[in-house]
Amino acid sequence: MTAIAINLNGRRFEADVSPRTQLAELLRDKALLTGTHLGCEHGICGACTVLVDGAPARACITYAVACDGADVVTVEGLDDDPLAAELRAAFREQHALQCGFCTPGMLITARDIVARLPGADSDRIRLELAGNLCRCTGYLGVIQAVKQVVDARGEVAPLLPAERLGPVGARPCAQAVAPPTPIATTPETVAKVAPVPVASAPTDGPAPQHALARSLAVTAPVDAVWAQFADVVALSRCLPGAEFGAPDAQGVLHGRLHVKFGPVRAAFEASARQTTEPAERRGRLVGQGRDRLTGTRVTAEIAYALHAADADTRVDIEVRYGLSGRLAQFARGALAERFADRLTADFAYNLERLLAGAPPDATAPAADGLWARLLKWLRLSNT
Numbered sequence: 001m002t003a004i005a006i007n008l009n010g011r012r013f014e015a016d017v018s019p020r021t022q023l024a025e026l027l028r029d030k031a032l033l034t035g036t037h038l039g040c041e042h043g044i045c046g047a048c049t050v051l052v053d054g055a056p057a058r059a060c061i062t063y064a065v066a067c068d069g070a071d072v073v074t075v076e077g078l079d080d081d082p083l084a085a086e087l088r089a090a091f092r093e094q095h096a097l098q099c100g101f102c103t104p105g106m107l108i109t110a111r112d113i114v115a116r117l118p119g120a121d122s123d124r125i126r127l128e129l130a131g132n133l134c135r136c137t138g139y140l141g142v143i144q145a146v147k148q149v150v151d152a153r154g155e156v157a158p159l160l161p162a163e164r165l166g167p168v169g170a171r172p173c174a175q176a177v178a179p180p181t182p183i184a185t186t187p188e189t190v191a192k193v194a195p196v197p198v199a200s201a202p203t204d205g206p207a208p209q210h211a212l213a214r215s216l217a218v219t220a221p222v223d224a225v226w227a228q229f230a231d232v233v234a235l236s237r238c239l240p241g242a243e244f245g246a247p248d249a250q251g252v253l254h255g256r257l258h259v260k261f262g263p264v265r266a267a268f269e270a271s272a273r274q275t276t277e278p279a280e281r282r283g284r285l286v287g288q289g290r291d292r293l294t295g296t297r298v299t300a301e302i303a304y305a306l307h308a309a310d311a312d313t314r315v316d317i318e319v320r321y322g323l324s325g326r327l328a329q330f331a332r333g334a335l336a337e338r339f340a341d342r343l344t345a346d347f348a349y350n351l352e353r354l355l356a357g358a359p360p361d362a363t364a365p366a367a368d369g370l371w372a373r374l375l376k377w378l379r380l381s382n383t
């Protein structure tokens with residue numbers, strides 16, 4: 001993880017990010033500025049466009065670490081910007097949006113066009129907007145809205161040099177954006193979960209880049225829960241979709257993790273090794289898996305510690321995981337945090353069934369519908 005600080009909508013914002021963290025991920029998941037939309041995540045659709053050092057940039061293909069020290073302005077940062085206000089009014093008048101998904105990126109780009117190209121005609125506006133895709137409204141209203149603002153401003157000097165585009169971050173921010181309204185988000189929202197020290201990282205597979213920590217309460221004495229944790233094969237059945245056999249001669253567990261995520265189905269061939277410290281009632285599982293169909297690889301390190309809480313037990317679980325391949329896009333922070341909450345609930349439910357002598361319930365009682373499918377994905381990505 002790397003500590004970075006950016007000037008985000010006029011306020012200093014600090015975060016610890018991994019080398020592969022997208023700027024969009026930082027903005028949405030850590031700064032909670034969800035006005036920056038993610039469509040294609042390949043730099044094609046323009047929904048994620050923000051200003052970096054005054055120039056439009058694709059937040060989906062811009063690494064957050066590359067923005068250390070930069071000025072970043074999102075659509076939220078344009079609330080008090082006069083030019084953006086003119087554009088918002090024109091978008092309304094010209095019916096330039098329908099669902100609005102593309103609109104944040106459209107507004108950022110439109111603002112850049114008006115600032116850079118006074119007097120631009122419709123053809124030039126169309127050309128400049130070519131990198132912003134809209135899937136429901138069409139482009140006529142957007143072009144008319146930008147043209148309306150260009151025409152209303154008349155023959156004025158450009159706010160920004162016409163040749164100013166790219167490479168992003170190569171020049172200081174122009175004085176074109178009005179001071180933004182401070183955002184409510186604070187740096188304290190960053191990195192809720194501290195990285196877990198790793199004693200024995202796997203030698204193969206992607207490096208763990210994401211961290212989660214959860215606690216669950218189990219209504220059973222700590223000794224009984226610890227005894228159950230020692231039977232890791234039985235314990236693995238608390239995660240629906242997991243099938244593990246007894247450890248081999250080297251103490252390595254082998255099995256399969258079945259994933260169903262919407263239309264995506266995957267079966268990870270997985271292996272894991274458990275180490276325990278009985279005196280401390282804590283242990284660690286380090287494992288990895290590979291799905292041949294999607295080419296996705298997962299590495300996970302799960303540390304757990306049991307604590308007596310009156311007659312019950314508190315179980316602290318810390319997970320670090322890394323994904324590579326086609327399914328890696330589902331590992332983003334806020335999404336994973338929500339899944340982890342569900343995972344904790346289901347795991348606790350099944351653990352209590354196990355302790356009561358009942359078989360684990362493979363049908364995920366705490367989840368339903370889409371959440372159930374997403375939860376199953378997280379279960380497996382965390383294992």
Ligand code: FES
Nearest residue numbers: 039041043046060
């Ligand atoms: S989400 Fe960034 S360009 Fe599509």
Ligand code: FES
Nearest residue numbers: 098100102134135
């Ligand atoms: S208004 Fe819906 S995608 Fe553009």
